[in-house]
Amino acid sequence: MREVYLDHYAATPVVTEASMAMAPYLDDKFGNPSSLHSWGDAAREAVEEAREHVASLLSADPAEIIFTSGGTEANNTAIKGIAYASRKKGNHIVISEIEHFSVLHAARTLEKLGFEVTEVGVDGDGVVSPAGISEALRPDTVLISVMIANGEIGTVQPVKEIATVARGEGIAFHTDAVAAAGYLPLDVNDLGVDALSIASDLLYGPKGAGALWVRHGLRLMPLLDGGTQEGGRRGGTENVPGVVGMGVAARLAGEDLGKRAGRLASMRDLLIERLPRAIPHLRLTGHPTNRLPWNASFTVEFIEGEGMLLLLDQVGVAVSSGSACTSRALKGSHVLSACGVPAAIGQGSLLFSFGLDNLPEDVDYVLEVLPPIVERLRKMSPLFDKFLKQGGGQDSTVQ
Amino acid sequence: MNPRNVGEIEDADGIGEIGNPVCGDMMSFYIKVDDNDRLSDVKFKTFGCGAAIAVSSMVSEMATGKTIDEALEITRDAVADKLGGLPKNKLHCSNLGADALHNAIEDYRSKQQAGEKGDQDG
Numbered sequence A: 001m002r003e004v005y006l007d008h009y010a011a012t013p014v015v016t017e018a019s020m021a022m023a024p025y026l027d028d029k030f031g032n033p034s035s036l037h038s039w040g041d042a043a044r045e046a047v048e049e050a051r052e053h054v055a056s057l058l059s060a061d062p063a064e065i066i067f068t069s070g071g072t073e074a075n076n077t078a079i080k081g082i083a084y085a086s087r088k089k090g091n092h093i094v095i096s097e098i099e100h101f102s103v104l105h106a107a108r109t110l111e112k113l114g115f116e117v118t119e120v121g122v123d124g125d126g127v128v129s130p131a132g133i134s135e136a137l138r139p140d141t142v143l144i145s146v147m148i149a150n151g152e153i154g155t156v157q158p159v160k161e162i163a164t165v166a167r168g169e170g171i172a173f174h175t176d177a178v179a180a181a182g183y184l185p186l187d188v189n190d191l192g193v194d195a196l197s198i199a200s201d202l203l204y205g206p207k208g209a210g211a212l213w214v215r216h217g218l219r220l221m222p223l224l225d226g227g228t229q230e231g232g233r234r235g236g237t238e239n240v241p242g243v244v245g246m247g248v249a250a251r252l253a254g255e256d257l258g259k260r261a262g263r264l265a266s267m268r269d270l271l272i273e274r275l276p277r278a279i280p281h282l283r284l285t286g287h288p289t290n291r292l293p294w295n296a297s298f299t300v301e302f303i304e305g306e307g308m309l310l311l312l313d314q315v316g317v318a319v320s321s322g323s324a325c326t327s328r329a330l331k332g333s334h335v336l337s338a339c340g341v342p343a344a345i346g347q348g349s350l351l352f353s354f355g356l357d358n359l360p361e362d363v364d365y366v367l368e369v370l371p372p373i374v375e376r377l378r379k380m381s382p383l384f385d386k387f388l389k390q391g392g393g394q395d396s397t398v399q
Numbered sequence B: 001m002n003p004r005n006v007g008e009i010e011d012a013d014g015i016g017e018i019g020n021p022v023c024g025d026m027m028s029f030y031i032k033v034d035d036n037d038r039l040s041d042v043k044f045k046t047f048g049c050g051a052a053i054a055v056s057s058m059v060s061e062m063a064t065g066k067t068i069d070e071a072l073e074i075t076r077d078a079v080a081d082k083l084g085g086l087p088k089n090k091l092h093c094s095n096l097g098a099d100a101l102h103n104a105i106e107d108y109r110s111k112q113q114a115g116e117k118g119d120q121d122g
Helices: A018-028 A038-057 A071-085 A101-112 A132-135 A159-169 A242-279 A305-314 A334-338 A360-380 A382-389 B050-063 B068-072 B076-082 B097-121
Strands: A063-068 A090-097 A118-119 A142-147 A172-176 A194-200 A210-214 A283-286 A295-300 A351-352 B012-020 B023-034 B039-045
Touching: A018 A242, A018 A305, A038 A063, A038 A132, A038 A210, A038 A242, A063 A071, A071 A090, A071 A172, A071 A194, A071 A210, A090 A101, A090 A132, A090 A334, A101 A118, A132 A159, A142 A159, A142 A334, A159 A172, A159 A295, A242 A295, A242 A360, A305 A351, A360 B012, A360 B039, A360 B076, A382 B039, B012 B097, B023 B097, B039 B050, B039 B097, B050 B076, B050 B097, B068 B097, B076 B097
Parallel strands: A090 A118, A090 A142, A142 A172, A172 A194
Antiparallel strands: A063 A210, A194 A210, A283 A295, A295 A351, B012 B023, B023 B039
């Protein structure tokens, strides 16, 4: 059976060069980067080299990179760390409704601690408007956070324009670049942001590593108190093998970015073009063109995402769904709901996230195996039944 | 995933529905009752996750051939046990099959009563 992994937003394989570079740091180069002897030196040099690679991917100064345990910690550090450090200046935070949970829930935790949070909505394509952000600002706003691009629907946000708004008001602006790093060109100065989060495991590095870039001079209270690692902004002995792997992955992503993005986008476009022709009552979610090169996301009406996911798995295809039943929270996707997708339709969401290991033939395979699965589940669905009995069948554009 | 008894009974004696698509789970059960008050045929349609589909299939298998009184004794817990357990977070939302079956039996009984009443009137 053909095996087609199309869930790279959940995990990417570690690129061989990265895992090979990591191996010595799990073996004889086990030293602690804070140690002053030669074992420590070897580990420290490796961490600093990785820091340069990560900084280079973002056109940033290596001294501004804080290594973390991943994207979630990077986002938590930014949201909580900047908010705490600016509390004397103000108490208000502005984020978008479609932020990743590590931003959304960090902001909600701050709300419980007395901060006020405004969540700015999006349009039907999932775009945050800079004017909407501008309107949400108050004299006591200390932080804005809007992601570079949303991983679930692919929509790329007008971060540069939002940065101009933030800068005009002198408000710190953080952006979550976890879904975008390695796939879209990111230059922190060109973007005009003040803090940016990335994760290793979405750019072919190991899990358990990530980074937060913070502009010089921006005050940040550490999330993890401890020693003086990471300039005193993140206590705890560095995850040396993870950081080394992330460094190699970041270097390769930077060197190959245009080519990678082009290859992924061509497979994405093939699926986006053909799948709606093969399956009726299927709609693309997110922006039709301005989207992450790896992301093709859809809703399939009258059925639930998990059924599709499980049946696809039986024929060797791995995808994910934002439906309530696949998230253990048992709530529908907050992102689709913010885009105005009705809750029942949002239950039938499917996310294909392409990766470097995919081939155009994988798209052909999905086009072959998915339509009969959808048909089978629709035959099982009382909703499709009702739709047909109401004379739906003839009308292919159901709203 | 290979559910049994998927479908609809055209001239069902009872139909039971439960849930709604907004929550992510919706089930319809169709039953056919023979002269001995036994469920001679049970079919279902389900909109929902893998657990919901498995529950529906299991309920249909457990109920087929039982008398309606026996079928009313099929509980959510019995279904979950028979499936070898369900994840905790699925126990409530997806485990609606027994309720949908009971609704179908109630539908059958109310139709019976209406029928008897109709007979007396006539």
